Amino acid sequence: MNWLVFVVAALGMPLLGLAVVGFRYLTRDTPVRRVRTHTRVGEAPKIRDPLFVPTLELATKVWLADGHEIELLANGDGTYPRLWADIAAATRSVTVQMYYCQPGVVADQLRDVLCERARAGVKVLFLRDAFGSARLSSAYIADLRAAGVEVATFRPVRWYALDKAYARSHIRVVVVDGVLGYTGGFGIDDKWLGDGIHDGGWRDTNARFTGPAVAQLQATFVAGWAEATGDLLTGEAFFPPRTTAPHAPDARGERRGSTAALLHTAPTIGSTAAERFVALVIASAERRLWISNAYFVPDEDFIGLLTHAARRGVDVRILTSGTATDVKGALHAGRHTYRELLRAGVRVYEYEPSVLHAKSIVADGCFVAVGTMNFDNRSMAFNDETMLLIHDERIAATMERMYERDLAHSHEWTLEQAAHLPPWERAKQTAYWAVRRVL
Numbered sequence: 001m002n003w004l005v006f007v008v009a010a011l012g013m014p015l016l017g018l019a020v021v022g023f024r025y026l027t028r029d030t031p032v033r034r035v036r037t038h039t040r041v042g043e044a045p046k047i048r049d050p051l052f053v054p055t056l057e058l059a060t061k062v063w064l065a066d067g068h069e070i071e072l073l074a075n076g077d078g079t080y081p082r083l084w085a086d087i088a089a090a091t092r093s094v095t096v097q098m099y100y101c102q103p104g105v106v107a108d109q110l111r112d113v114l115c116e117r118a119r120a121g122v123k124v125l126f127l128r129d130a131f132g133s134a135r136l137s138s139a140y141i142a143d144l145r146a147a148g149v150e151v152a153t154f155r156p157v158r159w160y161a162l163d164k165a166y167a168r169s170h171i172r173v174v175v176v177d178g179v180l181g182y183t184g185g186f187g188i189d190d191k192w193l194g195d196g197i198h199d200g201g202w203r204d205t206n207a208r209f210t211g212p213a214v215a216q217l218q219a220t221f222v223a224g225w226a227e228a229t230g231d232l233l234t235g236e237a238f239f240p241p242r243t244t245a246p247h248a249p250d251a252r253g254e255r256r257g258s259t260a261a262l263l264h265t266a267p268t269i270g271s272t273a274a275e276r277f278v279a280l281v282i283a284s285a286e287r288r289l290w291i292s293n294a295y296f297v298p299d300e301d302f303i304g305l306l307t308h309a310a311r312r313g314v315d316v317r318i319l320t321s322g323t324a325t326d327v328k329g330a331l332h333a334g335r336h337t338y339r340e341l342l343r344a345g346v347r348v349y350e351y352e353p354s355v356l357h358a359k360s361i362v363a364d365g366c367f368v369a370v371g372t373m374n375f376d377n378r379s380m381a382f383n384d385e386t387m388l389l390i391h392d393e394r395i396a397a398t399m400e401r402m403y404e405r406d407l408a409h410s411h412e413w414t415l416e417q418a419a420h421l422p423p424w425e426r427a428k429q430t431a432y433w434a435v436r437r438v439l
Contacts, residue, residue, distance in 0.1 A: 032275050033301045035283035044283035047364040052284055053259070053391055059276040060263055062389070068211030068258040070390060072370065072398050075196040079186055079206045080106065083174060086208075087113045090176045093123040093237045095221045097154070097173040099372075100187030101133035103140070107188050111140060115147035123237055124149045127224055129169055130156040132187075152228040167267050169384040170372050172206075173221045178240045181214040183207055183262070183371050183386045185294065185357045197353045197409060200324075205292070205358040205402065207370050207388045209260065215239055216262035220386055223264075258392035265373065265385045274373055274380040277387070278361075279305055285363045288315045290403050294357045295330040296320040296337075297376040297436050303337055307344035315347075319406055321357070322350030329439050330376065333432035335418075335425075342415040349410040356406070359387075362399040367391055370399070377437045 035044045045051035057063050073079045087094055094117055101107055118124040126144060128136060130153050144151050154169050174182040184206025186192050194201020218238055226232045265274035282289060282305040289309055296318055298306065310316045318341065325331045338348050361369040371387030373379045390396075421429075432439065 031271050032279045033304075035279050035305070044280060046286045047281070047284045047367045048286070049284075052367075055284075056277070056280060056389070057261075059280050060273045060389075062216065062261040062263050062273075064259050064261040064389065064391060065212040066259050067256045068209055068213060068260040068390075070207060070209040070211075070258050070260060070388070070392070070395055072368075072395065072402065073184070073206045073208055074402060075194060075204055076106070076186070076192040076201060077195050079182075079184070079204075080109065080193075082208060083182060084109055084113050086176050086180055086182075087117060087174070090117050090122050092177045092240075093125075093175075094177075095125045095127075095173065095175045095218065095225075095238065097127040097169070097171055097221050097224055098188055099129045099132040099168065099170045099172065100189060101128055102135050102187075102189040103137065104190035106190050106193065107136065107140070110188050111143060114144060114149050118144075118148035125221075125225065125233075126151045127154055127221065127228060128152075129154050131168055132170075152225060154224055154228045167382050167384075169224055170379065171220060171224065171264075171384050171386045172372050173217055173224075173386065175214060175218045175221060175238075178218055178236075178238050179210055179214055181209050181217040181262075183217060183388055185359050185372060191355075192357075200354050202355045202357045203351060203353070203406065205360050205370055205399075209388065211257060211260065212242065213260050213262040213388060215242075216264070217386065220262065220264040220384075224384070258390055258395055260388060260390045260392070263369075263371070263387040263389055265380075265383075265387070267382055267384070272380055274385060274387075277369075277389075278302070278375070278380070281361060281363055281367065281369070282306060282309055285309055285314045285316075287364050288362070289364075290315075290317045290319070290362050290400065291375065292319045292356070292358045292360045292403060292406065293375040294321050294325070294355070294359060295327055295374040295376050295379075295439070296334045297330050297439060298334075298337060299377060299436070302375075303340055306341060306346055310341075310345035316345070317347045317349065317403075317407075319349045319351060319356065319403065319410060321355050322352050322411060324352070324355050326355055327439070329432045329435075332428045333436045333439055336429040336433040338413055338418040339415065342413065342418055348413045349407055350413065351406060351410045353409050360399060360403075362396050362403060364396075365400070366393045366396050368395050368399045376439060378439065381437075
């Protein structure tokens with residue numbers, strides 16, 4: 001009889017969990033299967049076509065504006081010194097939302113600069129994720145609050161709200177005085193220290209920018225803060241007046257700065273802005289489509305979009321993390337797709353020196369996306385994410401140079417290698433592929 005009770009409990013608890021969380025949250029996929037015009041499947045406005053940007057705007061519900069100054073920053077060495085200096089120069093407000101924060105040197109540097117600004121009278125708000133930042137100690141939080149920093153926790157795990165526990169905010173937001181923003185793959189942890197090549201430091205790509213997209217990034221923070229605290233933030237300290245119209249030309253009638261927008265994607269019942277964005281960019285690429293992503297686990301439909309692009313002559317390249325990855329399941333599930341991609345002409349690379357954590361796209365020498373979104377079902381269907389979308393040849397050239405430097409430290413897979421793996425490797429790939437939606 002005891003064994004029967006044990007079996008019932010063993011089977012019943014997972015089923016109860018599914019009933020509480022909702023089965024669809026653990027199994028849902030993204031529904032976009034193809035991109036088409038009114039007459040032909042697989043066609044979309046080319047990225048250099050004037051129709052591309054309006055199409056992207058309507059598909060994602062964000063509006064690209066001129067007037068941005070954007071810098072792409074590589075790794076901790078290229079990011080943290082600039083970030084601390086910018087925060088230290090704040091005069092009105094600093095807002096920080098981070099998914100991943102862990103104790104260490106970097107966390108202490110963040111604490112010190114936030115506390116110094118708060119003591120100087122700057123409004124400082126810190127929103128940490130309940131899951132990714134759970135290891136920050138109560139003493140650490142107490143130090144922040146004692147200095148005047150307002151601290152809130154995003155989506156703490158509650159037994160009566162397990163559905164929210166599965167939907168995480170994977171966002172990285174730093175906004176200084178409402179006019180300067182940072183986003184990208186970086187977190188607050190010592191693993192990001194270094195140059196991404198030596199001593200195990202993670203390889204990442206981040207963006208520092210000014211312009212209208214900063215207000216969009218701030219609005220992302222405001223939405224998370226309202227959910228966590230009940231307070232909806234307004235006012236010039238967070239949203240200072242714009243000094244120029246978003247699309248205003250300069251005195252010679254020329255556009256100012258880069259054209260960009262901040263895409264905030266969030267879970268929904270239907271298709272998400274995340275998958276619509278990725279599907280459109282793949283379908284619109286005409287010459288080059290270079291993707292760098294930490295956790296590359298595309299579903300069958302995205303595999304179809306990528307292989308169709310390669311077969312129509314696009315130089316499609318995928319760069320992902322190799323055996324140094326911190327998520328082995330994603331590596332094995334992603335490798336399950338290599339044979340089909342390679343057969344179609346997609347080139348696949350794995351970064352070797354350290355964990356590649358970057359999430360970026362550069363296409364046709366003029367379009368760039370950089371932010372927090374992974375190429376997997378979790379990011380596209382379950383997480384809140386931020387991506388800076390940029391239509392600018394200069395920024396694209398910079399991203400291509402960064403990509404080529406990464407390829408020099410990467411292993412390129414061949415079709416022969418993918419087709420002749422040991423049986424146990426194939427078994428692992430098949431097993432992880434079967435649960436790809438929840439990796």
